[in-house]
Amino acid sequence: MRTDLLAEPVAGLDEALAAVTAFDGVLTGGLLRPRPEQGAALAEFADSVAGTPLAVRVCEAADKTAAAAGGEDHFAALAAARTALLGSAHDALLARLDEATGRTRSAAEAAVPGPPPAVNLLAAARSWLCDLARAGWQGIDHDLVADAAPVVTAMLPDPELRRLATLLDGFSAELAASCPGAALDRVPARRWADLWARAMILAQPGASAAPPPGTATGRLLPLGIDLHEHATAAQAQVHAVFDPADGSGARLVRASVSAPKPDTVVGAGVWQLLRPHMSLLAAVGEGRAMNIADMTLTAGGDLLWDDAKARTGEPADAFATARVALPTASAAAVHPLDRHPAAIAEPVFVEGYTAEETDRELVFAFAGLRLAVDTDRIPAAGPLGPETVAASRACIGLLRWDAGEFRLQPLAVETAVRNKPVAVHAGAWAGGAADKAAAKAEKAATDAVAVLRERAGKLLRK
Amino acid sequence: MLSDWEGSSTARVVPPARPRKLAKVPFVELADGRLQGVVSSGSDAGRVYVSSVAAGDYAFACSTNNNRPCGGARGSFCNHIGALITEAVLQYGGVRVARYLRVETAAVEPAAHDIATAMRATGPAKGDSKAAAQVFSRFLRHLAYLELAATTAPLPEMQWFPPTRAVA
Numbered sequence: 001m002r003t004d005l006l007a008e009p010v011a012g013l014d015e016a017l018a019a020v021t022a023f024d025g026v027l028t029g030g031l032l033r034p035r036p037e038q039g040a041a042l043a044e045f046a047d048s049v050a051g052t053p054l055a056v057r058v059c060e061a062a063d064k065t066a067a068a069a070g071g072e073d074h075f076a077a078l079a080a081a082r083t084a085l086l087g088s089a090h091d092a093l094l095a096r097l098d099e100a101t102g103r104t105r106s107a108a109e110a111a112v113p114g115p116p117p118a119v120n121l122l123a124a125a126r127s128w129l130c131d132l133a134r135a136g137w138q139g140i141d142h143d144l145v146a147d148a149a150p151v152v153t154a155m156l157p158d159p160e161l162r163r164l165a166t167l168l169d170g171f172s173a174e175l176a177a178s179c180p181g182a183a184l185d186r187v188p189a190r191r192w193a194d195l196w197a198r199a200m201i202l203a204q205p206g207a208s209a210a211p212p213p214g215t216a217t218g219r220l221l222p223l224g225i226d227l228h229e230h231a232t233a234a235q236a237q238v239h240a241v242f243d244p245a246d247g248s249g250a251r252l253v254r255a256s257v258s259a260p261k262p263d264t265v266v267g268a269g270v271w272q273l274l275r276p277h278m279s280l281l282a283a284v285g286e287g288r289a290m291n292i293a294d295m296t297l298t299a300g301g302d303l304l305w306d307d308a309k310a311r312t313g314e315p316a317d318a319f320a321t322a323r324v325a326l327p328t329a330s331a332a333a334v335h336p337l338d339r340h341p342a343a344i345a346e347p348v349f350v351e352g353y354t355a356e357e358t359d360r361e362l363v364f365a366f367a368g369l370r371l372a373v374d375t376d377r378i379p380a381a382g383p384l385g386p387e388t389v390a391a392s393r394a395c396i397g398l399l400r401w402d403a404g405e406f407r408l409q410p411l412a413v414e415t416a417v418r419n420k421p422v423a424v425h426a427g428a429w430a431g432g433a434a435d436k437a438a439a440k441a442e443k444a445a446t447d448a449v450a451v452l453r454e455r456a457g458k459l460l461r462k
Numbered sequence: 463m464l465s466d467w468e469g470s471s472t473a474r475v476v477p478p479a480r481p482r483k484l485a486k487v488p489f490v491e492l493a494d495g496r497l498q499g500v501v502s503s504g505s506d507a508g509r510v511y512v513s514s515v516a517a518g519d520y521a522f523a524c525s526t527n528n529n530r531p532c533g534g535a536r537g538s539f540c541n542h543i544g545a546l547i548t549e550a551v552l553q554y555g556g557v558r559v560a561r562y563l564r565v566e567t568a569a570v571e572p573a574a575h576d577i578a579t580a581m582r583a584t585g586p587a588k589g590d591s592k593a594a595a596q597v598f599s600r601f602l603r604h605l606a607y608l609e610l611a612a613t614t615a616p617l618p619e620m621q622w623f624p625p626t627r628a629v630a
Contacts, residue, residue, distance in 0.1 A: 021469070142494055153603065156610055167619040176493060177476045186465075188473040191622070198619055228620035231479065232607055235620040258620065259612035262604050263479050264489075264553070277612040298616075305614035338618045342471035345621065376474075379625045386627075403470040409624075444481055449608070451484040456605040458508060459527075 001348055003369045005100040006399075006406040016089045019048035023082050024193040030136020031065055031075070039066030042078075049081045072130050079200035082193065087339035093401050094334065097346055101399075103252075108333040109299050114208025115160055124151045125164060125203040129196060132175075137192055140181035148172035156260060164202040166260070170230035171195040173263075190403075194342065201337060210335060211299035216253070218244040219313060220292055220303075221321040222284045223347050224396050224411025225427025227270070227379045231263035234270040236430060238280050239347045239398070239411070241325040242297075250329040252347060255280050255303040262452060267381040268438065269445030271430050279307045285431025289316035301332030318412055319423055322349035322396045341401045350408070351394035362390055364408065374400065374407040381441055383434070384410065384426040391415050474626050479553050487549035489601040492562045497550055498597045500527075501542040511542045512594040512601075517563045520581040521589030527598050531591065538582055548574040 022041040029038055046062035049055055058081040061074035098105055128148050135144055148168055155165035171192075178184055201207060221241045228235040235258035242253040257278040265273065275281050283290050291313045296304040326349055334343075350371070353364035362373040375386040389395070392413035400407055412425040433439040467473045488510075490499035498514035503526075511532055513524040524532035524542050534540030550559045556572040559565075567576045 146494070149603075159611075159613055159615065162613055162615070163617050163619060166617050167622075170619075170623050174475045186468065188468060188470070188475050190469050191471050191473045191475070194471050195619075195622060198622075202619075227625055228617075228623050229478070229625050230620075230623040231476070233617075233620065233623075235617050237616070254616065255614070256616040257612060257614050258617050260607045260610040262607045264482070264484055264604075266479055266481050269481070274612065278614060302616045335618075340471075343618055343621045376626050376628065377624045378627065380627050402472055403466045444483075448481065448484050451488060452605060452608055455488050455510075456608055459510075460602060460605055460609070 001350060002100045002102075003350075003366050003371055005096060006371065007369060008096075010092045010096055013089055013092055016048070016085045019045050020082055020085050020089075020193075021190070023078065024189040027133060027193050027196065028137045028187050028189050030134055030139045031068075031070055032134040032136070032139070033068050034066050042066045045078075045081065048085060052084065054081050054084060072126055075130055075133050076126070076200055076204065079197040082197045083201055083337075083340075086194075086341060087336070090334070090339040090341050090344065093341055094344060094346075097344065097399060097406075098331070101346065101348055102327070103329075103331050103346075105331045106333050108336070109211035111209040111211050111336070113206065114210060117205040117208065118155075118158065118161060119205060121151065121155055121158075121161060122164075122203045122205060125155075125168060125199065128168075129200050129203065132196065136181070137178075137187045137189070138181045138184065140175055140179055142176065142179050145172055145175045145179060160208065162258075164199060166233045166258070167195065167199050167202065169232050169260075171199065173231045194340070198340075207337065213296050213298045213304070215294045216242060216244065216297040216303060217246070217293045217295075218242060218291070220253070220255075220280070220290045220310075221316050221318075221325055222280070222289070223318050223321055223326065224425060225281070225284055225430050226345060226398060226409070226411065227427065229266075229270055233258060233260050234274060236271075236274050236278075236281060236427070237345075238278075238284055238427075239345075241321055241329045242303075243325065250325050251301070252326075252329045252331045253297065253301050253303050255305045257281070257305060264452070265445065265449060267445060268429060268433075268441035269448055270379075271381065272442070272445055272449065275431065277307075278305050279310055279312065280305060281427075282431035283312050284425075284427060285429070285434065286312075287315055287317060289313035298335075299333060300335040300338065317423070318396060318425070319349075319394065319414055319421075322347075344401050345398040345409075347396065347411075348399050348408070349394070349396050351414075353393075353395075355390045355392065357390055362386060364395070372405060372407045373397075374409045377409045378426045381438075382426050382429050383438070384413065384424045384428070388415060388424050389413055394421075472622060472624055474628065477555070477558070477628055478626065480555070482549060482552040487545050489604055490546060490550045490553055491600065492550070492554065492559065493600070494593070494596070496593065497546065497559065497563055498593065498600075499546045499550070500598065500601045501545050512591075512597045513540075513542045513546045514589070514593055514597060515539070515543060515547070515563065515581065515586075516589055520563070520565075520584060520586035522586055523589045523591040523594065525591045525594050527594075529591070529594065535588070538586070539578065544574075544578060547578045550574075551577065
């Protein structure tokens, strides 16, 4: 990998982000009664999309909003402009990444409409998001944030709305923990504006449009597991190289499983919730490939996992996959709505580095170049920790970009124990307890879920 | 210019809850301006107490899920409220609980008894138990998360919610 390219400036990126920052500052103060400096920031923001098809609508939205006369359509136009700006930043960053990894990427295909939307629930979500934007982060209070709860509760059971529901649930929990906004000494301005704008876009009828999916038959060689979690949801994403049976070249794919959860189910308990729904997690834990037949594969490179279409294959070492199959695997086009720098998670393999610890972070140093390592993203419910990463000599990870720099999130590392390579995987506990520490965490999690299920059995069905 | 944290899409805002045993206190939360939750009855497996302490004035309430007042919570905090504070500190850490309730203690990392003692020392009044129904319905909503189906359709927004090794 050409790590040197990751450190070089990306043309236009700073300008795009400056416009986004201007808008994010406006949301912090709220849109109810914008002050003159907020109006100026909105005008600066609208200028940044002046040369695009959004220009007229965004200019009008900025004017009306600055005059305290903004409505839902105006806020949606502003969210769209912010999404477009970050989409272009994403494209430039991903192009740089593909250049650094030498990866080829398929061209985007035309989208077709998704299933008919649940218009009433989407309207309720947009209405809450508009109230939120009017109040601003400094104006949030318990009553306003609590208004999200009925919308989330109504949406969660519907699989078509799970994506928006999970986003709103995580977002509103964070806001609730930060109330009242007037007492906040700092505001995560980029993050909350990201979550707000994404929710606003996902709540538009038509947001579910996507290119028609295909099917996949062949061998799946796992690279590692990436875990995501907020208080009431968890998702595990397996990154893998798919080797199609028809001999058309190897491709990078993901397989995901997610579940809503009570916020007291944490750590190893998260794996327990996810494990029964995707046999792939156990296969990764055992270091095995899987054979899949006619499994749905989206244009964005996501397998829609179905245990009935998969069976466990022969042992497959993730590091062998990373060394041999990953360099030639091609990547899928990113779905238009998923174009955002924070959604970049590209599997890479690096070796020949020296791990250097500073007081703030760990970096991998390559002949004069440095790559920051994001050890905080490694789940605590697993055997991989920052010390193991610091002692490693090869690493499979996800390259991400946030807050101005590329960082490597380790999924697995190779260390030397008595001169023999030993692999340690962040997701090693996904399939079940592998050692004493894992067994203890599993037991505690099983007990916690058992207590809740027992209580639910007594109280929920009365 | 934004700081790294303000300019980060994945800035960590809320530390994750810490694992704890749930048998005695199946539900605890810092919400609606209160420390509130549900405490199992020591004697009757089918009964739970809904307990709460308000931030600021520490007004307390404790009653069963059938709205019978708790006998122990007349003059001051009952054992249920004591258990609630203990488990809240386990789940969220003493600093966060003390900050939310606006309790000043001398301790850098206040323990549950530091927080409870500081609140008792102000002679808090008994609050109304009107919130009990709301707290109980939040507990039921919390339990209902276990009933929702898992999905294998990707949730791209979860990229914004990475785990963190930092503890509460």
